[in-house]
Amino acid sequence: MRAHGLAGEIVGHAKSPETRATAVEIGLCDRVCETAAEAVRGADLVVLCVPVGAMGAIAAEIAPHLAVGATITDVGSVKQAVVEAVAPHLPPHVNFIPGHPLAGTEHSGPRSGFASLFVNRWWLLTPLEGNDPAAVQRLRDFLTGLGANVDEMDVQRHDLVLAVVSHTPHLIAYTMVGVADHLRRVTQDEVIKYSASGFRDFTRIAASDPTMWRDVFLTNKEATLDILGRFTEELFMLQRAIRMEDGAFLHDYFTRTRAIRRGIIEAGQDTAAPDFGRGVPPSDKA
Numbered sequence: 001m002r003a004h005g006l007a008g009e010i011v012g013h014a015k016s017p018e019t020r021a022t023a024v025e026i027g028l029c030d031r032v033c034e035t036a037a038e039a040v041r042g043a044d045l046v047v048l049c050v051p052v053g054a055m056g057a058i059a060a061e062i063a064p065h066l067a068v069g070a071t072i073t074d075v076g077s078v079k080q081a082v083v084e085a086v087a088p089h090l091p092p093h094v095n096f097i098p099g100h101p102l103a104g105t106e107h108s109g110p111r112s113g114f115a116s117l118f119v120n121r122w123w124l125l126t127p128l129e130g131n132d133p134a135a136v137q138r139l140r141d142f143l144t145g146l147g148a149n150v151d152e153m154d155v156q157r158h159d160l161v162l163a164v165v166s167h168t169p170h171l172i173a174y175t176m177v178g179v180a181d182h183l184r185r186v187t188q189d190e191v192i193k194y195s196a197s198g199f200r201d202f203t204r205i206a207a208s209d210p211t212m213w214r215d216v217f218l219t220n221k222e223a224t225l226d227i228l229g230r231f232t233e234e235l236f237m238l239q240r241a242i243r244m245e246d247g248a249f250l251h252d253y254f255t256r257t258r259a260i261r262r263g264i265i266e267a268g269q270d271t272a273a274p275d276f277g278r279g280v281p282p283s284d285k286a
């Protein structure tokens with residue numbers, strides 16, 4: 001916000017004294033407050049940046065202190081659960097416009113932010129019935145000012161799309177690193193030592209914040225289980241093709257996935273949702 005000159009005053013709050021001290025030390029905000037209530041007083045825009053499971057409690061705490069006409073948004077990775085947890089606490093004189101930047105890293109805490117984080121990344125808004133269109137437009141302009149590409153979606157669609165492009169892939173990365181860790185005991189560290197770049201990418205993702213991801217899976221349960229079920233079906237098809245030595249099936253499958261990846265790159269949208277389609281079951285050559 002500061003780099004782009006988007007706010008008169010930036011006021012921050014964090015739960016732990018260490019985080020507040022770091023924020024002061026690195027000059028993250030103009031002012032850092034000890035309570036969330038104090039931080040939101042008189043603010044035009046309030047951005048909730050806590051784990052999804054903590055959004056409701058924070059909303060209850062700040063609600064009585066919000067200025068008339070204030071815009072409240074959030075950055076939670078799941079939207080339906082945040083709407084259900086936050087909206088009931090907020091007074092009618094504010095606009096709650098849920099949001100989600102599709103940008104981040106495996107790092108957490110005040111030292112992990114950088115000014116270009118949102119440049120050319122999607123920022124999804126899931127406006128609610130009754131939102132003032134002028135407030136939505138003001139928020140869109142603000143996010144565009146951060147360099148983000150803004151799109152709107154309804155909450156259910158958001159949670160399904162994110163289960164495909166972010167949540168399930170994270171679960172798969174966590175699982176694969178877990179498998180490698182089990183194997184390490186057998187192979188005496190070679191698995192980690194010689195891990196090539198594909199596996200390194202998995203370990204980066206699997207280093208993400210445990211609290212954040214626990215909350216994502218607990219609050220986007222249905223969509224994640226749906227996508228995980230589909231993933232398992234595809235995996236079984238590939239497993240069967242390997243067992244049956246069905247090279248044609250494997251080649252065809254990998255050709256299609258390569259085309260999807262290339263299509264995303266050519267469209268210049270490497271944050272877009274890939275559609276892996278449905279594979280044809282391998283023929284039984286036995």
Ligand SMILES: NC(=O)c1ccc[n+]([C@@H]2O[C@H](COP(=O)([O-])OP(=O)(O)OC[C@H]3O[C@@H](n4cnc5c(N)ncnc54)[C@H](O)[C@@H]3O)[C@@H](O)[C@H]2O)c1
Nearest residue numbers: 014015049050051052054075076077101103104105108109
């Ligand atoms: N990291 C990412 O890649 C990423 C990307 C997009 C959206 N998000 C979403 O952003 C939100 C914050 O994630 P982050 O990566 O900035 O995490 P972070 O750990 O850097 O920041 C979270 C903050 O919330 C505070 N907090 C935790 N529990 C709390 C509680 N019960 N009450 C009050 N404060 C509490 C922590 O002290 C910390 O200051 C999450 O909802 C996450 O889903 C994260």
Ligand SMILES: O=C(O)C(=O)C[C@]1(C(=O)O)C=C[C@@H](O)C=C1
Nearest residue numbers: 077101102103104105106165166
């Ligand atoms: O690159 C990463 O570290 C991320 O996983 C960022 C990522 C993602 O899945 O793309 C993670 C969670 C979010 O809610 C948004 C972005």
